[in-house]
Amino acid sequence: MAARDPRHLFHRSGLRTALALLILWEVIGQLDLVAGGALPAPSAILMRLWIDGADYPRHVLATLYASAAGFVIGNLAGVLAGVIFALSPAMLRLFRGVNIAVFALPPIAIAPILALTLSGMAPRITLAALGVYFVTMSATVIGLSQADSRATDLIRAYGGNRRQQLRLVSFRGALPSILAGLRIAAPNAVLGAILAEFGGGGRWGLGAYLLGSLGRGEPERLWGIGLIATAIAGLSYAGFALLAGRLIGASRAVTMNAALPDAPTEKEHPLLAVALRAGMIALPFALWWMFIWGTGVPALIAKTPLGVVDYLFFSPASASARSRLLEAMGQTLPVTALGMVAGLGFAFLLAISSRLFPRAIRAFMPVALVTQTMPLVALTPLLVLVLGRGMSLTLWVTISVTFFPAFVTLAQGIALVPRSAQDVPRAYGASAWTEMRLVTIPASLPYLFAATRLTVPRALLGVMIAEWLATGKGLGNLLNQSRGFMDYGMIWTVAAVSVLLSVVFYQLVVVAERRVLRRLGMQTAE
Structure with missing residues (x-):
């Protein structure tokens, strides 16, 4: 009997799951079973979309323009930087502080600052570009660092230069x-x-439209805006998933690369090591100063690093500022850590299950895609209607926005493990789980650490958005209050502290990654 096409199975299982969820959703919405109508039926949402149809074109076009421009600019910068960093470890070390700072910047904190310092569509394009740069740069560095050294040795043996090794x-x-x-x-x-x-x-x-609709008490409109935003993000994800599916087969290795990374031929000069470390720390602050100087932001709004230090420790209101900041951090950090661990653990189990139970995971994917592609700021008001404003909301938001990027990265690492390596333990009678434990998981460890690095700032961002829009606690609420009082010192302080917290967690992951991978004789991406 002929084997069935896996893509056909995916379409069938995905369509069945989606249809079942829509029917269940319709029943729940018609009977007002969730919070007295907080989850309206799909038919009611579609009716509201039809009524509001004239409002959407200009909102959708504005969002599409900003996100597309930011996507192109951010990814071009990310790929170019990734190539440079893969070729020059010194440049990677020098710009590590900048890269982590860009990745860890809380968009909520810098969005009002960008709106005040830039004009037109520039704030939206800038924030969209910042959101994609680090992800693409990290993926490029990881991919280049995991290249098959045997093939590069062959190119080198025939006289190929570094550029040819990179291209071929x-x-x-x-x-x-x-x-x-x-x-x-x-x-x-x-x-x-x-x-x-x-x-x-x-x-x-769509963000402006959502903001204007929050106080109207119309769940159908909020869900309509959220679903339109989800459709835009989902289609963009699906487009690159389709492109990857068509191209990945030609790029997948057929055997394991048993060669170890090249050992450094020269010991780094101590002065160079000190200079690179000092530059890594100083460069983000230099760029901070350059941004304020280049945009000509008024001193009332702009806060340099020294201005933030003065605000926290030397100004007349510094004691009150420190007290409010520490209280907010005490509320935010435990939830962030819990959500990050839960999201990463769920992603790891899901990635393993995608190999062990592929049909079940294909049936689950429609739900996972919705949680990933629905923009966080659109998802949170909808979850408030369903879950209320307690801890469960914050954890749900944090897990939903952290697990999927980690899952994609982990699943990619598992998919790239050569089938011939997986067949060796099976030939000796090992079970699928034994093969996974002995071969697949160790071979995909670089991707596990990369997924962990991805979850750190997203977990903090998810918690801060939930606090900002719903719970009235933590750093997100402090930021929201500071915007209302025009307390620009606290706005810049919350942004700086959020970055520093993400950097600390990120560096802990990097240290663990280096120790584990070096012990196993594998190459680190950072």
């Missing part, structure tokens, strides 16, 4: 990893544009 081997081998990064980056660009709109970036855009 490294970049082709990195293509699956880059495409996986683009899949994650596409919804991030939409989220960045909507957050900029939500933070005061103009009249038109």
Whole structure:
């Protein structure tokens, strides 16, 4: 009997799951079973979309323009930077502080600052570009660093230079990893544009439309806006997933690369090591100063690093500022850590299950895609209607926005493990789980650590958005209050503290990654 096409099975299982969920949703909505109508029926949402149809074109076009422009700019910068960093470890170390700071910047905190310092569509495009840069840059560095050293040795043996090795081997081998990064980056660009709109970036855009609709008590409209935003992000994700599916087969290795990374031929000069470390720390602050100087922001709004220090420790209100900041951090950090661990654990189990139970995971994917592609700022008000404003809301938001990027990265690493390596333990009678434990999981460890790095700032962002829009606690609420009181010192302080917290967690992951992978004789991506 002929084997059935796996894509056909995916379509059938996905359609069945989606249809079952829609029928269940319709019944729940018609009977008002969730919070007295907080979850309206799909038919009611579609009716509201039809009534509001004339409102959407300009909002959708504004969001599409900003997210597309930011996506292109951010990804071009990310791929170019990734190539440079893969070729020059010194440049990677020098710009590590900048890269982590860009990745860890809370969009909520900088959206109002960008709206005040830049004009037109620039705040939205900038925030969208910042949202995709680090993901694509990391994927490029990981892909290039995991290139098959045997193929590069062959090119070198025939007289090929470094550029030819990069073009013929490294970049082709990195293509699956880059495409996986683009899949994650596409919804991030939409989220960045909507957050900029939500933070005061103009009249038109889905974020501005959502902000204007929050106080009207119309769940159907909120769900309609959220679903339109989800459709935009989902289609962008699906487009790059389809592209990856068509190209990844030609780039997948057929055997394991048993060669160890090249050992450094020269010991680094101590002065160079000190200079690189000092530059890594100083460069983000230098760029901070340059941004304020280049935009000509008034001193009332702009806060330099020294201005933030003065605000926290030397100004007349510094004691009150420190007290409010520490109280907010005490509320935010435990929930962030819990949500990050839960999201990463769920992603790990899901990635393993995608190999062990592929049909069950294909049936679950429609739900997972909705949680990923629905922009966070659109998802949170809808969850408030269903879950209320307690801890369960914050954890749900945090887990939903952290697990899927981690799952995509982990699943990509598992998919790239050569089938021939997996067949060896099976030939000796090992079970699927034993093969997974002995071969697949160790071979995909670089992707596990990359997924962990991805979850750190997203967990903090998810908690802060839930606090900002719903719970009235923590750093997100402090930021919201500071915007209302025009307390720009606290706005810049919350942004700086959020970055520092993400950097600390990120560096802990990097240290653990280096120790584990070096012990196993594998190459680190950072």
